[in-house]
Amino acid sequence: MIKLDKNESPFELPKILKKEILKSFLKIEWRRYPKEEVEVKELISDYSKSEPEGIAVGNGSNELIQAIFLGFLKKGKKVLIPEPCFPIYPWIASLLNLKIIQTPLDSEFRYDIDDLIKKAKKEKPSLIVLLSPHNPCGCEIPEDAFFKILALKDSHILIDEAYYEFSGKSFKDFLGNHKKLIILRTFSKAFSIAGLRAGYILGSPEIIKIVENSKPPFSVNSFTINALKLLLKNRDYVKKFVEKIKEEREKLFTDLRKIGSIKPFPSSGNFILFKINKEDSSKVYEEMKKRGILLRNFDSPRLRDCLRVTVGSEKENKKFIKELKEVFNEFKKH
Known part of the structure; x- marks a missing residue:
């Protein structure tokens, strides 16, 4: 099939890297809980050109989405999401009894920025979720429109950049001046390790603290942490x-x-x-x-x-x- x-x-990790990961895993203590992801954060910092204190690592981006929702949204609060959307967002929102506000993509499956801004101003959601590139439609948020979105001061803004490597475009550089902005990424796609479950977010130290307090301890296992260290050092x-x-x-x-x-x-x-x-x-x-x-x-x-x-x-x-x-x-x- x-x-x-x-x-x-479509590409498996090079065998030489797989062997190195397995070899290094034999050297660590399996009886111990995973060590803190300090070195992994430093390596992600080098890869993403972000500060280590502005990084949180999770057991796949799904765990981080849940942690963001738990940390910033209480029961009955509003979340604005595009329609259609990556299904994990409305699913988690429903589980947490949040009020979902939808902003539909246009007939060509591109963002309707006017509708998004209009609904955000009217509903004042606690969180606005946007995907760029969008899954499942593939469109991106136009940069000129993003300035209008950033002007929405009532909401935290989550940009899902799971497919960032394939577009080469990121809104990471806006983080310094916008403390309510959160960038979400994954290692599943470009790094070819969907089975190891690893993702990360970029944000202010204040946002990172809230997210890390909203997810279980030791959620990223020792094998994945070990693999990330090697892969981030050998990411050619x-x-x-x-x-x-x-x-x-x-x-x-x-x-x-x-x-x-x-x-x-x-x-x-x-x-x-x-x-x-x-x-x-x-x-x-x-x-x-x-x-x-x-x-x-x-x-x-x-x-x-x-x-x-x-x-x-x-x-x-x-x-x-x-x-x-x-x-x-x-x-x-x-």
Whole structure:
């Protein structure tokens, strides 16, 4: 089965790095609780060009999202999120009995900044959640619009930059002058370690303290901490992987545009959302699954006629396009 449904990296870690991680793990004491992530924070500081005291590390970005919600939002408080959105946000908001305010993306799945600003001023949410690049749609927040968002003084602003490496654009440099801004990132995508569960946030020392007090102690295990130390010291592979994925993304977008029944949307992530114009997207999903290719389908009303494909390896992408064309050719015969 070719898995193109979860935005995972198509590339496995180099074997030499895997061996180094396993070798180093044998040297630490497994009976002890994980040590503090001081060295990891220093290495993330070097990678992100941020101060160590402005960094918190978590057991995947999902844990950090939960910690942010727990730290800054009380029952009944408002959170503004885009629609559609990465489903973990409305899920956690519902669990915590928060009031969800939605700002829909426009017809081309881009941010509607006017609607966002209007609702933020009216509702005064405690937290505004934005994703750039957006998952599952791939759009980015325009920098000129971001200045308007930063002017919303009533709200903390969380920018999810899980796919930052694939866009090369970040709002990190605004942190110094905006104490309510939080940047969230993950090691799952560009670093190819989704299975190890590691993410981090960037923010003011005050924000970091609240987040770290809102998550369980020792949540990042010793193996992951050990792996992060080695990978952050030997991160040349990340740039190579990212450049290859970006190259394949552009080829995949071009190939999708050539299929008449499909409209792909521009993406700055490691995935592409595409709309199916003449067929039922669920039928396309099931037919592709029968052919050994998993895609992401959606329950959201806005995305019912859409599927999302992760950018795979060159071989996987060629197989995906070939099978997708055959599926549509089969539909035409009936």
